[in-house]
Amino acid sequence: MVPDRRVTYIILKSREFVNTLVKILTLENQAGRGGLANPGNFGFNKGMTPEQKTQVALFLDLAGDYLRDGYKQFREEYRFSDDAPPPKPQPPQAVRRPEPSGPTDSLEKIADEIRSCAKCALHAARTQTVPGEGVKRPLIFVVGEGPGAEEDASGRPFVGKAGQLLDKMLRAVNLSRDRNCFITNVVKCRPPDNRDPLPEETGPCIEYLNRQLARLKPAAILCAGRIAAQTLLKTTEGIGKFRGIFTEYATFPLMAIYHPSALLRNETLKRPTWEDLKALRTKLMELDERYALEIREGD
Numbered sequence: 440m441v442p443d444r445r446v447t448y449i450i451l452k453s454r455e456f457v458n459t460l461v462k463i464l465t466l467e468n469q470a471g472r473g474g475l476a477n478p479g480n481f482g483f484n485k486g487m488t489p490e491q492k493t494q495v496a497l498f499l500d501l502a503g504d505y506l507r508d509g510y511k512q513f514r515e516e517y518r519f520s521d522d523a524p525p526p527k528p529q530p531p532q533a534v535r536r537p538e539p540s541g542p543t544d545s546l547e548k549i550a551d552e553i554r555s556c557a558k559c560a561l562h563a564a565r566t567q568t569v570p571g572e573g574v575k576r577p578l579i580f581v582v583g584e585g586p587g588a589e590e591d592a593s594g595r596p597f598v599g600k601a602g603q604l605l606d607k608m609l610r611a612v613n614l615s616r617d618r619n620c621f622i623t624n625v626v627k628c629r630p631p632d633n634r635d636p637l638p639e640e641t642g643p644c645i646e647y648l649n650r651q652l653a654r655l656k657p658a659a660i661l662c663a664g665r666i667a668a669q670t671l672l673k674t675t676e677g678i679g680k681f682r683g684i685f686t687e688y689a690t691f692p693l694m695a696i697y698h699p700s701a702l703l704r705n706e707t708l709k710r711p712t713w714e715d716l717k718a719l720r721t722k723l724m725e726l727d728e729r730y731a732l733e734i735r736e737g738d
């Protein structure tokens with residue numbers, strides 16, 4: 440068999456190379472005739488990549504085969520790893536959120552103003568205002584569209600059937616109103632017959648929500664339903680277009696999901712909503728180190 444022309448050329452041109460090969464072949468013969476069974480023994484440069492080591496080993500084997508046997512032997516592929524193992528991929532570094540600071544616009548003060556508010560027509564028929572409830576340093580700020588009959592009667596947000604489902608959904612991703620959420624609505628008084636709030640109602644009321652946000656400084660906003668998301672994002676697009684996608688409101692990351700009452704009416708919305716909640720969980724793990732730790736410890 441005719442030796443590879445490139446090998447022949449190098450061998451003929453380089454006396455030093457031939458000497459090296461002789462040395463290697465001698466060592467190889469001491470270890471048997473299995474090729475460079477452990478090429479690391481021949482002192483590869485530590486700076487060489489696994490690919491470079493493989494190329495050198497293949498080349499030396501090829502040259503040795505032709506010198507010794509006159510033809511190329513079959514050998515298994517070499518597999519080299521780096522001298523230093525590659526670093527393990529690390530989860531994104533979670534951020535420690537700053538403590539709320541700034542103006543002394545307390546939640547109580549905002550709630551007091553809401554109780555006596557008559558800036559829109561909704562004040563006329565309300566039983567109670569529903570300013571919102573939750574912890575003072577929430578991870579997420581949940582926003583619905585407006586109080587319903589039970590909320591109007593109790594003064595608390597999301598307490599009916601839809602509210603119970605919302606609590607269940609939040610719990611599935613380690614969130615709850617008594618531990619790490621604040622829950623409110625875009626309007627703090629009940630629209631009659633549970634109709635959608637009108638722009639002339641959301642317009643003046645949004646100021647309270649903005650002040651609550653500025654005070655609470657959550658890691659993210661979760662809009663429960665189309666109306667809340669459309670109001671904050673100033674869009675008329677259907678929620679199917681932007682649910683599960685992070686956007687921004689007043690510098691806070693914002694994601695919208697279907698309203699829990701929509702899930703009660705339509706079971707097929709549960710699966711995509713669960714996917715959205717998982718996306719929320721991933722985002723919150725990036726945004727808050729304590730939450731990320733809780734999730735990892737719970738895995």
Ligand code: SF4
Nearest residue numbers: 556559562627628644
């Ligand atoms: S809905 Fe808002 S703006 Fe309208 S009366 Fe109630 S608190 Fe005031």
